Structure formats: C-alpha cells, structure tokens
Amino acid sequence: MLCCPTVTLSNGLELPILGLGTSHNGGYSHEAVVYALQECGVRHIDTAKRYGCEEYLAKAVRESGVPRQDVWLTTKLWPGDYGYSNTKQACRASCARLGVEYLDLYLMHWPDCMVPGRSNREMRAETWRALEELYDEGLCRAIGVSNFLIPHLEELKEDCSIVPHVNQVEYHPFQQPEEIVQYCQQQGIVFEGYCPLAKGQALSHPTILKMADKYEHTPSQICIRWSIQNGVVTIPKSTKKKRILENCNVFGFQLEDTDMVSLRMLHDGRHVTWDPTHVP
Template sequence: MSKHIILNDGNKIPMLGFGTYKSTDQEGTEAVRFALSNDYQLIDTAAIYKNEAAVGKGIKASGINRDELFVTTKLWRTHLGYESAKEQFAESLERLQLDYIDLYLIHWPANAKNYENWQQANADAWKAMEKLQAEGKIKSIGVSNFWQEHLEALFQTAKVRPSINQIEFHPGYWQKDLVAYCKTQNIAVESWSPLARGEVFENDLLKRIAATHQKSVAQVCLRWILQHNVIVIPKSTTNKRILENREVFDFELSAEEMDRIDHMPKMGFSGESPNMWPDSVE
C-alpha cells in the first residue's frame, strides 16, 4: 500500500496523518513536535479547535522543512461568506505562523436551519477559497462533513472541484454510500474519529482480529480505513500511541476480515449531522 495518494488537483497527501483535536497549549505543541519528529508529515487542525497557535509552535519546534509537511486547517461553519472566509483564513494563517496552507476545508456545510440560502453561503465561502488558492495561499481546497446534497449544490457554482471530503468514518459508522459517491466524483475521503470515540476498544470482533495479527485494536481500525483507500488522522498526545499509530503498513487485513468489520452494527456514531446543527453554536 502506498503511503501517499495524489489528489484531483495533482497535489500529494500522506494517507496517514496526525489529528490535533483537543490538543491545546504546551501539550499540543509537544505532541505535534513529537509526531513530526517521528515521520508524520500530515497535520490536521481547525480554527474551532483553538489550537492553531500551539500547532504552529509544534511545527516550528520540529525543525522539519516546510515543504516536507502537509498542513490542514478548517473554516468554521458560522463564517460561510466570501469576505468572512477570507478574514478567517488570514487569522488561521497568522496563528499557525505559516506562509501558506496545504489544505483548507469548509468544516461543516451551511444548512436550511441556519442560513436563509444555504447553497449560496457555501458557494460564497468556496469562491473565496478558490481565490486564495489561485493566489497561492492554499495548495488544495476541500470540504468536511458534506453529504451528497451539499456537494451537488456546490458543483453548480464551483470552478474547482473539492479535493477531499473529511467525514466521520470508523468501524460501526462509515457512510458507505457517501464514500462511494465521493469516489465517483474523484474526491478523496478522509476519516475523522477513526476509533469511534474509544468504543472500538471493547469490541470483541476487533480484539480477535487484532490478536490474529499481533496488533492493537487501534492499528486494526486504522488499517481497515486505509484499505478502503481513505486517509486517516488519528489523534493522541501520548508518545507511545503516536508511535503505535504509525505501524499500520506492515500487515494486511484479509478480505473476510474487511467484510466482517464492514458489517459491524452501528457503533460510536457522534450524532453530529450536517443538516441539524443548531442556531446557537460555538
């Protein structure tokens, strides 16, 4: 299995990256520094995580050349307009202390519950991102938590096709139909919450498969995601786990094991829906 894939815009992204959700302050900085010093190249953060400054410090402390890294951050869902998207991007760039971002995502789509014209709100934010990409401030642009209906609406006005859709994807909830649709549109899929908020660790099937391969349950879940040709960004602030999560390219799940995990009952779903986020948000 390749450790990288080529996106629809020609840019190369690692298949395995480092998530930073809830990694803040000095702990977050040290986790990023440690990950980058141990062969991770893809770093994922977001404005709403309130840790972009910590992530930026970790990148600087690692001493790794900027052109060897792939940095992702995201536009929060309450700023889906042309000017506000540009302003939010500039603030993220400043907090990260970088000259450009490798991948910028709309974190959640607008919806009818929160925007009078949700299609236009997404389109306006996307237009701003296309301009920033044309100016060289962003290498790749994409979305997160977009369902097919949101993507199809965006296609009506977009000049650039999203390179990635980052979605909730883990054993027990992997949005099979949405993944298949993205692949037909040449949009790469990236997994968030790959370990189902920790629920995978008590699953007997996953524990048996892990024992068969002399791997951890986490490694089995990450490998299952990778074998679906989906990018994955596990998060941790524990050095042992950060190192363990890398060791997923030296074994392979059988077709039967893949199928059994595919058909696990619903488990670990966050409950978060792109069409249901409330009027009062963070």
C-alpha cells in the first residue's frame, strides 16, 4: 500500500506528491481508478471537465469505499467556461458531476481564453476573480492554473489578490522548464508536472534504460522517481492496473545525484502535448 509524501501548499493544505491522472480519448478506466484507490493507496486524482469523465470518477470513488475527505480531487475549468458567471456555474457543475460538495483543487486549464473581442489578460483576471470567490466560499479548497508561463502568472499576480496555489505544467526529462519551476518556488506556488513519461517517449531512451538496469526498476519508475525527487507533484496516467501499481512503487529507492544530473541533461525542449509558448 502506497505511503505517499505530501507537499504543503501556501494555504497549509497537504497535497500528495504522487497522483493518478485521467484524460479523454480512452484515458479513463473505472476498474483502474477503483484499483488505484483500494489496492494501491492512491489518494490524489486529477481530471478535468475537458476529459469528460467526471461522472465516471464519481462512481469509482464511491465504489472504492474511500472516504471523500481522504481523496484529493483536482479538476479543471475549460476556456469555453471562462468569465465571471460562467466560471461559477462550471465549478458547481463539476462538483455535481463528481458527486462532491467541494473540490480540493480547481485549475484554469489553459492561458488562452479564446474570447473574441476580449484580451486574454482581461479574461484571465475576470475568471480568476471568480475562482478567488469560490475559494473564499469554500467550494474550492485550493485554486490554481495549468500551462501558465511566467508572463501569465505575473499578470495574474498584478491583477488579482490570491497567488495561485498550484501551476500544473508539462514536465519530463525532455521538457524541464526550470525557469518556471524556480519562479513558482519563489512565489510560493506548488509546481505540478504532467506527462512524466513524455507519453512513452522517455521509456526507450538509452540513458533511462541503463538506469532502469542499475536500480532494478522500470523506466517509468525511473522517470517518476526523478520527477518526485525534484520536488515536483507528479501525475502519471494509466488505465492498466499493473502499470498503476508499478507507477506507485517509487518510494523505496533513491536516484544518486550523478544520475539526477544525467537525466537533467536530457532536456531538449520538446513538447509531447500543447505548447503555451505563443499564448499572449
């Protein structure tokens, strides 16, 4: 059973450093989520309205028998729902689909607001004000953003009163946005990484395969361990029980400093998912 360390948010909440990610297009399995909760001790699940599985997740959490207060549930607000009143409606709708009275973490999913005639900065600020109120009301225990770069975070800091508790960004050996990581640390924002296996691309890299042999762990365990050892909250996705168990077994070993450096050298800037670089 997983004994997972936590990371402390700026408001004092404890977020499990390892979670289970979900996604759309086949990225959800009811059996796998129940297994993760019951058999692996996973207590942190990440989803989004965009993925279309909030209602399924409600059933899985209920079936697992794990008390609501013991499960950290993160979901995300899609840009189509940005704006003050839309945001409040969308949050309540996500709660209803998830069968919960509150969310542990609610994230703005993407920095581009896609609203004709309104600037991204204006829409992000308006949306964030709604999130701040949802937080004050207790509907969200923590609020944050996803895929936000330093300029986006700087604008939000100038326009609003609560600094995001979390920024969730693509993070794996080939994509190490160190400037954002350091900025978040300086601002008291917990950095959370998704796609830790680079959608499988990292699993066949010679350096990672060599380390897997050395530590007698799988390539995915090497990648997840590296991410966690860097202090990054890590949310690998899988719909297979065997893989979920494997991904959870990363706390019984530690990578040596020289190997941490070797993995740091693999950064080549590639994205395996959306790239927010050109979003104003």
